[in-house]
Structures are given as structure tokens and as C-alpha cells.
Amino acid sequence: FSNLFISMIRNQIPSSIRMIVQMVIIASLVIVVDQILKAYAYGLSKQLSVFVGLIITNCIVMGRAEAFAMQNPPMLSFWDGIGNGLGYSVVLLTLGVIRELFGAGKLFGIEIISLAKDGGWYIPNGLLLLPPSAFFLIGLLIWALRSWKRDQVEKPAFRMA
Template sequence: QIPSSIRMIVQMVIIASLVIVVDQILKAYAYGLSKQLSVFVGLIITNCIVMGRAEAFAMQNPPVLSFWDGIGNGLGYSVVLLTLGVIRELFGAGKLFGVEIIALAKDGGWYVPNGLLLLPPSAFFLIGLLIWALRTWRKEQVEKPAFRMAPQVVEKEAY
């Protein structure tokens, strides 16, 4: 196992290296997209969702298992980001990769794009809706409550 004193540093180096490789591939094959995403690709390096999960798993497992867990979580996180991106672009602009998918009303079609979906806060609402849909569909995804809330008012005081 990786010593705990350098574990976080090693994980950051590995994740940062992979993100830089992806960024370089984007610059080589999709320069326009790379230019639009440049600021955000760098933010992935310090993403706490992936880092927290990687740290929690790596603390109790050998490096090879931790590597594959990191790959799986990175791919899963990518699927979530791609799903959000597709939903936001499709219903926010009616396009995917600059190609019109839904005929817009201004061009004689039927769809009026929802510009709110293109704004950053919409991603949070969509993530909430995706979590709700997943947990409605797969009941085993719902966690048991860690505690119960105490009543706020004693019944005698309410009258």
C-alpha cells in the first residue's frame, strides 16, 4: 500500500497526469472544444468528488485495486458529466456538437430552446433530478437515515 503520508500527493499526481493527457488530446484533435473547456479541464484536477472517493478506497486496498477503482470511478463520473452536458445542450440550445437535433421555432420548427439550461446552476438541478430518478427506479440506492429528527414542538406547547 501507498504510505499515508504521501497518499494524497500520489493520487493528485496520477489524476493530474491523466487530466493533462486528456487536455493535450483535446488540443490536438478538437482545438475549438479545448479552447472553450480550457479553464474547466484544469479544475478537474482538484475535483473533490473523485479525490474523496479515491482516498477512501485507497486507504483500505492495495494499489492495483485502487487503480482500477479510480479508473471505474473516473469513467462513471465522466458518464454523469456527459449525460448532464447532453441534456443541457439538447434542451438548452436544441443542438449537439453544433448540429441542430431539434428544429427550433425561429427556424420553422416546433422547439423553443430553454436558455436557463445553459446557465451553470442548471447543472445542480439536473444532478438532483438524475439522483431522484435513479433512486426512484432503484430503491436499493436509497440510504437508510443515519438519525431521526426530534420533533420541533412539544404537542402541549402548540395549543
């Protein structure tokens, strides 16, 4: 919805305060979502409370609002926001599944891989549960996608001699 609202008022926002207005809109919507989670899914809200707040400063949301919503009509911006939000969610869920599965051998608290300490074969990699591992996994995912879809890799801006 942030793209929809930003696009609706894009012609009234002075360029000198454009980023601040976008941040206020995105922050307001994140607070609304956080309040809805607290009201209807308290357990989930408790687990996500720190991360929901981080969305406010998320460069991806802000960058997309700047790149697309400021130059396009409201409905096109709305659908762009929905598509980007879903895509971003898929990436986060993929990272979460990989980290939990190989970091703890579990998904949603259910043991998927038998751990060696319980007589199984897998020794969990605790490093995957630490925050920096997400950056390494994102790097690996980007590398895999760029290797798989070479036609989508942009040409280098310069060439080293």
C-alpha cells in the first residue's frame, strides 16, 4: 500500500522533503501492521517485534518507492508494490527455511532432519542461525541466479585493463 499512497500524492511532494514523506508513509503502515499483529497474532507479534520495526529503515522498500511509485500512476504503483512485496517475501522465506533447516534441523519447531545428538546423522550448523549468515546466503542465492540466468546479468560498466 505504500506505493499506492506515495504515487497518489507524488505530484504534491516537494523534492526537498520527498524521502522524508516516503519514510513517514512507510513507517505509518508498518506501525499499523505491527498493531494488527499484536491484536490478532500476539505470539507471532512477539517473535517478529524487532524485525517489523526494521522494515521502516529497509532500503528496498524506500528504493522501490523512489524508483517506481514517484514516476507512475497509483494503480500501476500499487501492483508493483504487491509484486515486489511478494518477491521479497519469497526471498525472506527461502532464507529462513535454509537457515532453520540446516542451522537447527527443524522447520516451525518440527524436527525434519534427525540430529546426531538424538541418534540421527545430522550435526546442525549453528553458524546458520546467526544474523550474518543471511548475508552469505543472499550472496549465494544471487550467484546461483546469475549463473542460471546469464541473459539477465547486466553488462559491466567498465572493463579493467
